[in-house]
Amino acid sequence: MNGLAPFVAILGRGQGRARALTQAEAFSAMTEILGGRAAPEAIGALLMLLRMKGETAPEIAGFTAAARAHLPPWTGPRPALDWPTYAAGRTRGQPWFLLSAKLVAQAGFPVLLHGWNSHQASMASVRDALAIPGIAQCTWEGAPGRIAADRIAYVPLEDVSPHLVGLLRLRDVLGLRSCINTVLRMLNPAGAAATVQGVFHPPYRELQRDAAHLLGQRDLCVLKGGGGEFEHHPTKDISLHGLRDGAVWAGSSGMHHSGRQRLAETTAPLADVWAGTAEDDFATAIVVSTAALALDTLGLPNAAAAARHLWTRRHYSQAA
Incomplete structure (x- = not known):
């Protein structure tokens, strides 16, 4: 199964059945994407379903946390x-x-x-x-x-x-x-x-x-x-x-x-x-x-x- 399929399904089940991703689910989805385990078609589907629905704060927080985890380390004192x-x-x-x-x-x-x-x-x-x-x-x-x-x-x-x-x-x-x-x-x-x-x-x-x-x-x-x-x-x-x-x-x-x-x-x-x-x-x-x-x-x-x-x-x- 494609790494993003469960998350696309959550967002795209249809009226009355679809829901927003939790923060943990959003973290997992972005981790799949940045880890190279997601098909391009699934990435496009996920991003456009989110756009149609409108992103929530937990979704943005989860995506951001996963993106941060994928960055190279900062090696000096933190900027103000x-x-x-x-x-x-x-x-x-x-x-x-x-x-x-x-x-x-x-x-x-x-x-x-x-x-x-x-x-x-x-x-x-x-x-x-x-x-x-x-x-x-x-x-x-x-x-x-x-x-x-x-x-x-x-x-x-x-x-x-x-x-x-x-x-x-x-x-x-x-x-x-x-x-x-x-x-x-x-x-x-x-x-x-x-x-x-x-x-x-x-x-x-x-x-x-x-x-x-x-x-x-x-x-x-x-x-x-x-x-x-x-x-x-x-x-x-x-x-x-x-x-x-x-x-x-x-x-x-x-x-x-x-x-x-x-x-x-x-x-x-x-x-x-x-x-x-x-x-x-x-x-x-x-x-x-x-x-x-x-x-x-x-x-x-x-x-x-x-x-x-x-x-x-x-x-x-x-x-x-």
Whole structure:
């Protein structure tokens, strides 16, 4: 019998008989997939049945736990903050959140960024912009040393887990996203105590929060962000969902800038705003407010004031 057949049957028995997978069943199913014991047809059936039904927090938690168990070990001190970046980018402008992540690192909190979205041939490519604030792209094995030196590093998903890249790229075959997109946001491969996550569809905020709670995550902030990234819109009071000291938490971001403008409408080049050779109050508000939310997730008091100070001092902290 195919390794996924029992799980496909649970999900696809028909109206009145089908049910969601338990967390343990989801763990077993993902273990079969990553262990190479599942036929491609069964993988596609499982992922599309889950999409049609809608994933539950136990399912996402089980898949994520199995994915983590399949990763190579992290060999250094754990970063303070996990920052996944997996948005498709179709509605995203420039990746201002990279500047925010750099500010968090300059505040003394080691940050691990990981992702898969460099395949877009546009100015929105995350990897193309990494060098602007001085974020190194490195291998999984090299990330602990780079974080020790710079307090921040970016690792491509294909270096962390080619198997997970293969599952993610099934979207090219199936024509639809799957729960793998959510699992990757939840992955936290180095086991950071705090994580920030962006979503494109609002219902995923609570789904990811509840899955993280099942996984024992301590601190988390999830928001509907720019193109699905953890990037705050400063002219909106955004609903926040997450965890604080392991307890379910909700809040709001507050407004940090006046006016009405889309995130993708910032016109000043990211490099020039970071260098200070171009002024863009809206772009600056994106960066500072996003950094403030990340710092608050890390438990820093007066995070908004700290983020503003870090922005004004960013070039004095390059060696920090």
